[in-house]
Amino acid sequence: xxxxxRILTPELNGRLTSAAYLWIDLDLATAxxxxxxxxxxxxxxxxxxxxxxxxxxxxxxxxxxELAYPVVDFPLRRGDRLLLYTDGFTEPENSDREAFGDHRxxxxxxxxxxxxxxxxxxxLLSALQTWQRLPPISxxxxx
Numbered sequence: 421x422x423x424x425x426r427i428l429t430p431e432l433n434g435r436l437t438s439a440a441y442l443w444i445d446l447d448l449a450t451a452x453x454x455x456x457x458x459x460x461x462x463x464x465x466x467x468x469x470x471x472x473x474x475x476x477x478x479x480x481x482x483x484x485x486e487l488a489y490p491v492v493d494f495p496l497r498r499g500d501r502l503l504l505y506t507d508g509f510t511e512p513e514n515s516d517r518e519a520f521g522d523h524r525x526x527x528x529x530x531x532x533x534x535x536x537x538x539x540x541x542x543x544l545l546s547a548l549q550t551w552q553r554l555p556p557i558s559x560x561x562x563x
Contacts, residue, residue: 421454421489425481432482439481440504444496451502454491456481459507462526464533466499471530503529509544512552520551 421441428437438457445451453461457480460473478489505525512520528547532540 421456421478421491422487425456425487425489426485428481429483429485434482436480436482438506442502442504444502449496450493451496452491452493454478454489456489459505459510459522462503462505462529463494464501464503464529465497466501466533467497471526501529501533503540509548512548514552520548524551 421439424439436457438455440455440458440461441453442461443452451463453474453476455461455477458477460475460477463472463474464470465472474492474494476490476492479487510520510522510525514520524547525544528544529540532543535543
């Protein structure tokens with residue numbers, strides 16, 4: 421993350437960007453996470469039924485070129501699930517100007533901890549569309 425920030429900062433020309441890095445080592449059953457101005461990673465721990473936020477956050481890319489980013493390592497167990505998302509998912513508002521929020525995202529994630537990734541994605545998008553009272557996204561294109 422530090423090297424990527426150093427390379428990107430001059431190219432960003434004063435713009436800021438978030439980023440996240442997740443490394444999963446299946447042989448050691450561990451994960452390594454680091455982020456720059458990004459929401460926390462969600463980790464569903466199958467054995468305990470606990471949903472935890474994994475926070476390891478530094479400043480957005482483009483602020484300071486030489487900056488160290490914190491890293492967190494944690495164990496993974498069979499059945500655990502990870503969800504990496506952007507704040508663009510939790511910030512949309514409904515007609516009452518209330519954000520979808522982390523708690524709604526987490527509730528949908530908890531309800532689909534055994535779902536396949538495509539099914540979880542559909543459930544998350546559906547919950548957001550319902551929250552915003554938007555019509556469903558059509559998979560067909562009208563002429």
